[in-house]
Every structure is written in C-alpha cells, then in structure tokens.
Amino acid sequence: MPIAANLWIMTSSIYHDPASANLWHPIAACAELRDGEVGRTTLLDEATAYRIGADGTASVWRSDAEGAKGGLPCRIQYGYIWTCLGDPPADLFEIVEYAEPDRRNMNAISIGVHSSAPRAIENFLDMGHFPFVHKGILGAEPHTEVKDYDVEISVERDEVLATRCRFFQPQSSAAANQGAEVDYIYRIPHPYCAVLYKTSAIDASRRDVIAIFAQPMEQERTRAHLLLSILDEHSDDSTLRRFQQTVFGQDKPILENQFPRRLPLDPRAELPIRADKASIAYRRWLARKGVTYGVIPVAA
Amino acid sequence: MWYPIAATQDLPFRHVYHAKLLGQELAAWRADDGFVNIWENRCLHRGVRLSIGVNTGTELKCQYHGWRYANRTAGCTYIPAHPDRAPPRVIANRIFPCAERHGLIWSSLEPPAGEPGSILADAVETLVLRGIAVHAPAALVTHALAKIQTGAVVFVQPVDTANCVIRGIVAPAPAPDIRMRALRHYNHLFSAVRDDIERAAGTE
Numbered sequence: 001m002p003i004a005a006n007l008w009i010m011t012s013s014i015y016h017d018p019a020s021a022n023l024w025h026p027i028a029a030c031a032e033l034r035d036g037e038v039g040r041t042t043l044l045d046e047a048t049a050y051r052i053g054a055d056g057t058a059s060v061w062r063s064d065a066e067g068a069k070g071g072l073p074c075r076i077q078y079g080y081i082w083t084c085l086g087d088p089p090a091d092l093f094e095i096v097e098y099a100e101p102d103r104r105n106m107n108a109i110s111i112g113v114h115s116s117a118p119r120a121i122e123n124f125l126d127m128g129h130f131p132f133v134h135k136g137i138l139g140a141e142p143h144t145e146v147k148d149y150d151v152e153i154s155v156e157r158d159e160v161l162a163t164r165c166r167f168f169q170p171q172s173s174a175a176a177n178q179g180a181e182v183d184y185i186y187r188i189p190h191p192y193c194a195v196l197y198k199t200s201a202i203d204a205s206r207r208d209v210i211a212i213f214a215q216p217m218e219q220e221r222t223r224a225h226l227l228l229s230i231l232d233e234h235s236d237d238s239t240l241r242r243f244q245q246t247v248f249g250q251d252k253p254i255l256e257n258q259f260p261r262r263l264p265l266d267p268r269a270e271l272p273i274r275a276d277k278a279s280i281a282y283r284r285w286l287a288r289k290g291v292t293y294g295v296i297p298v299a300a
Numbered sequence: 301m302w303y304p305i306a307a308t309q310d311l312p313f314r315h316v317y318h319a320k321l322l323g324q325e326l327a328a329w330r331a332d333d334g335f336v337n338i339w340e341n342r343c344l345h346r347g348v349r350l351s352i353g354v355n356t357g358t359e360l361k362c363q364y365h366g367w368r369y370a371n372r373t374a375g376c377t378y379i380p381a382h383p384d385r386a387p388p389r390v391i392a393n394r395i396f397p398c399a400e401r402h403g404l405i406w407s408s409l410e411p412p413a414g415e416p417g418s419i420l421a422d423a424v425e426t427l428v429l430r431g432i433a434v435h436a437p438a439a440l441v442t443h444a445l446a447k448i449q450t451g452a453v454v455f456v457q458p459v460d461t462a463n464c465v466i467r468g469i470v471a472p473a474p475a476p477d478i479r480m481r482a483l484r485h486y487n488h489l490f491s492a493v494r495d496d497i498e499r500a501a502g503t504e
Contacts, residue, residue, distance in 0.1 A: 126383040128365045139358040144366060144380035254364050259325075259342060269343045271391065275381035 005115065016044045020109035020293040021086035023190065026059065026213040026225050028081045029107035042217040044293060048072065050081050071214045078227050079107055080213060093159070094187035097197075098229050099296050106237060108210075108226040108244035115255040116294035117192040117214035117222045118263035118286060123251055124194045124212045125186050127167045136170050140179075153285050155199035158190040160285050162278040174235045174243040176201040188282055191291045192216055200231045203262045208232075210244070216294050219259040224248065224282060264296040302397075302416030304404040304467045307428045311336060311405065316360065322409055322459040325349070326396060331371035332357035338372055338407045340394035343367055350393070362370050369393050378502035403428035403471050404455070420453065420471050427479060429468040431457075432490040435503040438464035444497055452486060462503070466490050 027041050028050060038051045040063065044290050049063035060083040062073040074083045077092050098105060113120055123129070130139025149165040165184035172182045185197040185207070191216040197207040209229040214222050226244050264270060265287040272280050285297055311330040318341065319326040325341035327350040340347050343362040350369075354361040359368040359377060366380040369392075374380045376391035399406040405415035405428045420426070423444040429452060434441050438458035445454050445466070451469040459465060468490065474482045498504035 126365075131380070132363060132366045141366075141380070142383075145383050146381040254348060254350070257352050258364075259347050259349070270346055273345070273379060273381060 017236075017292040018086060019118055019290045020191065020216065022084065023086075023192070024075070024082040024084050024088055024092050025192070026080040026082050026215050028080050029110055029225060030058075030076060030081060031107055032110065037106065038267055041215070041223070042221075043083065044216055045218055046085060048083065050074070050083070051078075052081070067271060072117075077228075078211070078213075078223060079105060080227075093114065093193070095195060095209060095211065095229065097119065097207070102231065103226070103229045104211075104232055104237075106240065108228045110223055110225045111245075111248060111252065112217075113222045113224055113252055113255050114220065114297075115222060115258060116220050116262045118214040118291075118294045119255055119258055119261065120214045120222050120224050121126060121192060121194050121212065122263060122279050122282060123186065125188070125282060126163065126197070127165060127184070127273045128262075129254070130167060130169065133254055134247055137247060138169050138179065139167065140170045148274070149277065151277045151281045152258055154174065157189070157246045159190075160278070160281050161177060161187040162281075165278075173201050173230070173232070174239050175232045178251070180273050186278060187284070191286055191289065192294075202233075217292055222294075230246075242253045260296060262296045263281075266296070266298045269296070270294060302406045302408050302411075302412045302414075303439075304325075304417070304465075305338070305404040305457060307431065307467070308400060308403045308405060309428065314355040314357060316351050316353055316355050319407075320459045321407060322458050324396075324409055326329050326407065327351040327353070327360070328398075328405060328407075329355045329360055329412045333371065336398050336400055336405060337371060337374065338396040338398045339406075339499060340396070341385075342393075343375070344393060345379075360439070372409065381496075387442060400447055402453075402471065404467060405470065419456065420469075424471045426471045426475040427470040427482060429470065429486045429490070430486075432466040432494050433459075434464050434494045434497060435462065435466065436501045437461060437498045440498060440501065441466060441493075444493060448493070450486070450489060457487070461467045467494070483486065 025043055028039050033039055033052055037151045038049055040049045047063050050060040052058050058074045058076050058081045060072045062070050072083045073088045131141045131144045147166050153160050163185050166181055169182045170179040183231045187195045195211040200206050200208050211227040213225040265283050305321050310317045310436040317328040319328050326338050328338045330336050336464040341351050345367055348364040349500050352363045358371050361368050369424040370377050374393035374395050378385040379387050396407045402417050402420055438456045440462050442456045452470050454468045
C-alpha cells in the first residue's frame with residue numbers, strides 16, 4: 001500500500017473502507033461556486049471545504065469548526081470539483097463525448113437524498129420503474145415490459161456495462177415531441193457514478209449523455225449531482241435543467257421510502273427478476289471490489 | 301398480544317395507512333370488500349414502503365415498479381416488467397393478524413390469543429378519540445395513565461422502544477350534540493399527559 005494511504009488510515013479518526021476512501025468523489029458543481037467563495041460539504045462522514053481560486057484551480061481541505069486541517073488531492077472534471085480522502089487513482093473515468101464542441105454540458109442539479117449512494121445508482125440503472133415513477137415522461141402503462149438486454153462486468157475496464165436496453169418513452173427528453181422506443185446504454189465506471197447514453201431526439205446517430213455522480217456524504221445521506229452532456233440547440237438551460245429536476249424529483253421520494261437505506265449485496269436479500277440484471281451485476285461488482293460504504297455486505 | 305395500531309377512520313376508501321408496532325412498520329389498507337389487510341410495509345422486490353403504494357380496491361400496487369399484491373393472501377399477482385409471465389406463487393408479502401373492533405384496528409406481531417379489547421361488548425357504540433403520539437416508552441405512559449381517572453377506555457400502542465400512541469375510546473358514545481365537547485376534553489386531557497411525561501423524560 002502506498003505510504004500516503006497508510007498515513008491517512010493511521011491519522012484519520014473516521015473509518016472508511018479503502019475501496020471508497022481511495023476513489024475520486026464529486027463534492028460540488030463549479031458553476032455553483034462564486035469567485036473565491038468557500039464551500040463546505042461532507043464526504044464519507046468528514047467535513048470538507050473547497051474553493052476555486054482566481055487562476056481557476058480548485059483547492060479542497062479537511063475542515064471543522066476551527067478551520068483548515070490539511071489539504072486534499074483535488075481536480076476539476078466534467079464541471080465538478082472532485083477530491084479523495086485516501087490515495088487517489090491517477091485518472092477519473094472518461095466520458096469522451098464531454099469534449100465534443102457541439103455538446104451542451106451542464107450540471108442539471110445537485111440534490112440531497114436521504115439514502116445511500118448505491119441505492120441512488122441502482123435507481124438510475126433501472127428501467128422497470130419508468131411507467132410508474134416517471135409516468136408520461138420516461139414511460140407509460142401499458143408499455144411496462146423490460147425487454148431482454150445484455151450486461152457484462154468488464155474486467156479489463158473495471159466497469160459494469162448494460163447494452164441493448166430499449167424502452168418506450170412518451171417524452172424521452174426536453175427536445176422530444178412524441179413518444180418513441182429509446183435505446184439506452186448504461187455504464188457504471190465507479191462504485192458511486194453511472195453514465196447513461198440514450199438516443200438523441202435530434203440526431204439518431206448520436207447519443208445524449210446523462211451521468212449521475214453520487215457523493216456519499218454519510219452511509220445513508222447522499223448528494224446526487226446530475227451531469228448533462230447533450231445535443232439540443234433550442235431548449236434554454238432552465239428548460240433542460242427543469243426536465244432533469246422533474247425526473248429526479250420523482251425518484252427522490254421513492255429512494256427515501258426504500259429500506260434498508262443501504263444497498264444489500266446478498267443476492268437473497270431482495271427479490272430480483274430478469275429485468276434487474278444490471279442491478280444484480282452492479283451489486284456483485286461492488287461486493288467483489290470490497291465496497292462497504294453505503295451497502296450491507298454479504299455475510300461471511 | 302393484540303394492540304391497536306389505527307382507528308377505523310384511518311382507513312378510508314382506497315387509502316393505505318402507515319402504522320408501526322413494536323418497531324415493525326406496517327401497511328394497513330381496506331379492500332373494497334371490507335377486508336382489512338395488515339402487511340409488512342415493504343415491497344419484496346426492492347424494499348419500497350407499500351404505504352406509499354396504490355390501493356386499487358382489490359390489490360395493493362407498489363409505487364416503484366407496479367408489482368401488485370392481492371387482497372387477503374398478499375400474493376403477488378402481477379409483475380409489469382414481465383407482463384407475459386405469471387409471478388411465481390411463492391411471492392407473497394408478510395401478513396400480520398388483524399381485527400377491527402370498537403372502532404379500532406388491532407394487530408399483533410405474534411399469533412395473538414383471544415379477542416382484542418374484550419373488556420367491552422361488541423354491541424356498544426363507541427366514540428374513538430384522537431390518537432396521541434407520545435415520545436416516551438409505552439410502559440412509562442401506561443404507568444402514568446393508570447394513576448388517573450379518565451372515564452375513557454385507554455390503550456397504549458407501543459410504536460417502538462421510545463414511542464407510543466395513546467388510543468382511547470368512550471363507550472357508550474356520548475350523545476351527538478356533546479361529542480365535539482367530549483373530543484376536545486380528551487384531547488386536552490391526553491395532550492397534558494403527554495406533555496408531563498415528555499417533560500419528565502426530557503423528550504419533548
């Protein structure tokens with residue numbers, strides 16, 4: 001284990017599993033921070049503070065009521081400040097579309113959820129709830145069937161990938177003006193982040209990208225940051241944001257009424273069906289990685 | 301042992317009532333045929349509370365993925381994600397005993413003995429008082445209530461180790477023209493009991 005990580009584990013008063021501590025975590029959307037302003041938030045039970053300097057670089061530090069206690073690694077990517085409490089990986093996962101010049105990139109919302117980060121990720125991967133939770137937008141009865149799709153856990157890329165996902169949607173995006181069967185690809189490149197690629201309502205050969213970056217504040221408290229990287233020349237920013245905020249506003253009460261709040265990794269803990277292939281793979285992948293924050297681990 | 305978990309009036313047409321007994325969350329709902337169902341408040345599929353679900357009159361439909369559970373048996377009848385497949389018969393929610401008596405809904409976490417609230421004859425028309433939630437253990441509240449004469453029949457619903465509900469009934473029911481006065485009287489009386497107990501316990 002690298003020396004930095006060892007030191008951290010010895011000096012920190014709070015325990016996290018190394019699998020979570022040694023990850024990059026999103027803590028704020030840059031666009032929501034005024035010049036020089038210090039923001040404060042919680043990450044893995046620890047108080048952190050952050051700011052963006054005049055030169056555009058971020059700084060993040062552990063903080064408490066008395067103030068600064070030591071700098072943390074940080075980076076700005078996809079419009080968010082990311083930090084790490086342990087030994088961070090060299091890179092964050094890639095979203096290549098983000099760099100395309102005609103994309104609209106923005107944080108649609110950063111919103112608190114009284115649930116664990118893995119519950120929020122699993123909800124993001126789930127198509128079966130569209131006709132019930134997002135009725136008239138992402139789904140509608142009687143179009144409730146979740147058609148068979150493919151899931152793989154890629155060892156080489158260390159991520160979960162669900163492909164060939166298809167679902168009938170009355171209004172798949174702010175730009176859609178009629179119902180359509182929409183193609184989805186889901187990618188989980190990080191235990192608390194997921195990326196969705198869906199057919200663009202404007203250009204069928206390209207895909208809109210919507211990502212959820214879940215910030216595990218506490219085991220059962222999360223801030224969900226939603227990134228949009230989409231093709232839409234006409235809708236204004238507030239229309240695009242409002243669409244995502246409406247959708248997430250429908251998911252939030254479901255998540256907050258889901259128990260246990262931590263995601264159970266034992267396959268027998270809940271009752272998955274064939275439509276839940278992606279969630280089954282996600283739970284298995286978390287267990288294999290040794291993630292314990294925000295989950296109920298499989299009993300030994 | 302039977303405990304009251306709700307009043308009859310808490311189960312209006314096609315409502316789902318969120319109750320709790322001894323730490324166990326319950327979803328209570330009346331089907332259109334009058335049958336009262338008391339189930340574990342959790343969909344078997346992904347753990348969402350059934351109390352935020354939809355009472356269709358014959359089934360309870362989960363808000364998350366539309367799974368439906370049948371009146372009486374709690375068996376899962378339909379999984380919308382796979383509309384062409386009948387759900388396996390073994391999928392049934394956990395059922396708790398239920399009795400409706402004296403204007404209260406009664407349940408128990410174990411198979412209970414006898415009839416609930418049997419100190420009263422069934423034929424008596426009752427006035428059900430507003431349930432008063434107290435942030436104190438049931439034993440403490442039962443003890444305090446035993447020391448005062450109220451003129452009502454009082455039951456204490458143990459919600460969990462730190463909370464309970466005072467559920468009182470007046471039998472026979474007062475004449476219609478003085479019912480509102482009676483309700484006010486007991487509301488003040490039991491609210492004062494609650495305030496005293498919470499003050500003493502430091503939980504107000």
